[in-house]
Amino acid sequence: METGNNHNNTQESILDTLDLIKETPVNSFFKQRVLNQLLQEKDLKESSFVWVNPKFQLATFVVLLCLNIGAISLTISSTETSAKEKLSEFDSFVEEYNLETINYISIQ
Amino acid sequence: MINQEELIKNLRSGNQAAFSLLIDDYQQKVFHTCISFVPNKEDAEDIAQEVFLEVYKSIGKFKGNSKLSTWIYKICTNKCLEFIRKKNAKKRLVFMQRILGNEIPLDKTNFFTEFNHPGILLEHKEQSETIYLAINTLPESQKTVFTLAKLDGKTYQEIAEITGKSMSSVESIMFRAKKNLQKKLANFYKNKE
Numbered sequence: 001m002e003t004g005n006n007h008n009n010t011q012e013s014i015l016d017t018l019d020l021i022k023e024t025p026v027n028s029f030f031k032q033r034v035l036n037q038l039l040q041e042k043d044l045k046e047s048s049f050v051w052v053n054p055k056f057q058l059a060t061f062v063v064l065l066c067l068n069i070g071a072i073s074l075t076i077s078s079t080e081t082s083a084k085e086k087l088s089e090f091d092s093f094v095e096e097y098n099l100e101t102i103n104y105i106s107i108q
Numbered sequence: 109m110i111n112q113e114e115l116i117k118n119l120r121s122g123n124q125a126a127f128s129l130l131i132d133d134y135q136q137k138v139f140h141t142c143i144s145f146v147p148n149k150e151d152a153e154d155i156a157q158e159v160f161l162e163v164y165k166s167i168g169k170f171k172g173n174s175k176l177s178t179w180i181y182k183i184c185t186n187k188c189l190e191f192i193r194k195k196n197a198k199k200r201l202v203f204m205q206r207i208l209g210n211e212i213p214l215d216k217t218n219f220f221t222e223f224n225h226p227g228i229l230l231e232h233k234e235q236s237e238t239i240y241l242a243i244n245t246l247p248e249s250q251k252t253v254f255t256l257a258k259l260d261g262k263t264y265q266e267i268a269e270i271t272g273k274s275m276s277s278v279e280s281i282m283f284r285a286k287k288n289l290q291k292k293l294a295n296f297y298k299n300k301e
Contacts, residue, residue, distance in 0.1 A: 021259070034160045
């Protein structure tokens, strides 16, 4: 029992060691370091600001979308135009050489 | 002494002078809390720096439900615990022991940082290191309350505000933390003999 009490007292005195810890003063350059770090982060934020801005990204997306739609419409219309041109070329060729469509019934 | 509301208003508007004042008022207190959790001067300074940067970035989110000091200490406590968790996770032995459910031995190689606390006198160094090792093995809530009370010198009322727990809860956690530490230290010194 006495040994148990002794152990408890020893543990208490060990924990009391923590009361003897002295206050450590903060580094005298600490404030300057914090302010410098803050300035660095602000500079980084500003230089990347234009590119990371959501409004800028949305605007870029809209522009690209319009360009794509424009390109696709242009491709479709140019395809139709070239097909019509080919057809009209064919017609003028037929007319020029006075060709008739082959009629199997008439050949017979 | 500047009014707290005015200080918060100036901080929110990004006023550098206000932030400079804040650092002047709180740097020692924040550093003291950090070195209480992390007994390494360099690590404690790094964490304290992160605390102030976080305060600057997040001041807009501060609703004013508590005192500014309480909010700052909350950030400080969280940053310290985050640091300890990350460092502890890197120690594979500790990780394996947690998985296997074994008692983590009080061994310096398992501690998450190198002891470098200028406030600890040489004659108490070994004993203090043993206690810090023991504190590190406590469950997080006990570790937090014990550190804030015994090492950082906060009152139970302040701890309750910082941790968001009730006073009775803080007292109960503190009681369990002390009991736990006594058991661990008893085992340690018994095995040493």
